[in-house]
Amino acid sequence: MNTPTNTQSALSAAEFTERSEGSGGSTVRLGALVPLTRPGWVEAGRHLLAGLELAVSEVNGACGIDGRPLELVVRDTAADPERAAAAVDELAASGVAAIAGEYHSVVARTAAARAHALGVPFLCSSAVLDALVDEPSEWVARVAPAQSHGWRAYADFLVGEGRHRIAVATQPSVYWASGTRILRDHLTPRGGSVVELDTNTLTPEALCDALVDHGVTALLLLVGHPEPATPIVRAVRGDSRLADLLIGAPAGQPEFTGWATALGRDGAGIPFLRYLPEHLGPLGERVGKELHQRLGEAASFVAFEGWDTVTVLAEVLRSHGTDREAIAESWPRVAVEGTRGPIRFSRTPGINVWQWAWAPVQIVDRDPAEPDRFRILHTD
The missing domain is CATH 3.40.50.2300 (Response regulator)
Structure with missing residues (x-):
């Protein structure tokens, strides 16, 4: 993956968008579901969002998606499944290429079912419930290990x-x-x-x-x-x-x-x-330091899950384009170096989504x- 080094300056999504629009370009939009208010686990949501946003910043610092800036459209789920379903509906209607994120399993389950019904790719970052969907889905994949x-x-x-x-x-x-x-x-x-x-x-x-x-x-x-x-x-x-x-x-x-x-x-x-290895590699160490600066504290595994999620989607968008069906069809061909090891998706017995098997435990x-x-x- 072509990511910026520590010495490269990453453009913000807004700065990159302004430059792109000046030359007739447009943004590639990703929806993001994150618990940011109570009764959601706000601290986990803050770490997840930091990882998502850092990865978006780095993608844009490396010229985005084929010269188009990546834009993260964040929606607060507040640990409410109905609110998450409404957010998926809104994001799907607004034309996002895919949806990422969510921490709470019960919320992610509702979001995954809605994304499947609407035909929108959903890459789940942190929710671990085995039964994320009730039937095999081509639209849903997951970075977090199954419960x-x-x-x-x-x-x-x-x-x-x-x-x-x-x-x-x-x-x-x-x-x-x-x-x-x-x-x-x-x-x-x-x-x-x-x-x-x-x-x-x-x-x-x-x-x-x-x-x-x-x-x-x-x-x-x-x-x-x-x-x-x-x-x-x-x-x-x-x-x-x-x-x-x-x-x-x-x-x-x-x-x-x-x-x-x-x-x-x-x-x-x-x-x-x-869900971390005993020792992070060079990529994980670098991302961990960047996350620490953003958070003002050591990054949790949830922050790394957020970074890995956007990094996977950015590679898919570069390799397979922004068409939703093409994104969903790409899950079995993903091969991305994440912060915690190589990420590939497969069909795992008993799991109805494309699953990274497994993140380190x-x-x-x-x-x-x-x-x-x-x-x-x-x-x-």
Whole structure:
């Protein structure tokens, strides 16, 4: 891929558009779905958008798409599936070549179904729900690994740590229910067990009592952040009966600084999934530094997912043009160097979208001695 070096100055989309229009050109428009307001996970949305925008800036700094600037048309989903569906309708009608992004799985599922129905290519950045669409789709592809892939690795980690009696603190959601099912199906044949505790009916204190009663050795937080995850962690950490209990968060809540700010040392030592290699290569290192400058903090894996998404689409647009059908037909021929390794899409058993199989998977936690530092506990 022809990307600018560190010394090249990247034109903004607006600057590039102005120059292009002056010579009779036009922009290539990409829609972007991002949770930027509550109840969406705003911090994740900010990182995802930073990755998307950085990649667009770099594409335009390298003369865009065959001399035409790439323009990102951002829509805030606020974790609302209906809002996402309306955004897909609007973006499709406005003539975008493709749609990218989204973090929340339930929202991405609705967006993917709508994009499939309308015949608009959708490259999902961060949502992991296996059943992103109900039937095989030629229109939808995904950079993030499927939930079953990552969560099975997490289950293997629990077994390796000698944690077989697992409790999951849950909220009603297709995503959380899917995660619970994956864990149970993977742990039960290995002598494990999974008990569900509904946080809508249990206070944090009552949940602690239930953990003691069930004799569990690990509690997994299949709930939103900051509520109810934060008060649950505080209650468990403050209960001397649960001093040996492992708290886990496979969905990645501790990845972001808001978690550390809210919980301090109580939020450390809680293993979670993230999709990064143990060591970034030169491209990943460079992009990570650029993202750090944009964000004012270290980039999460979600920011890298955003960059990879636009980089894939830019290569597709250069190689196959801006026609929507041509973009959708290109998924099996994609070969792009991403920040976390070579990206190619294939048909994976049980997954109805074109899937990168797979992004690297780590299980990490925040170091109790230094909560701003991550420890790699397991790689897959």
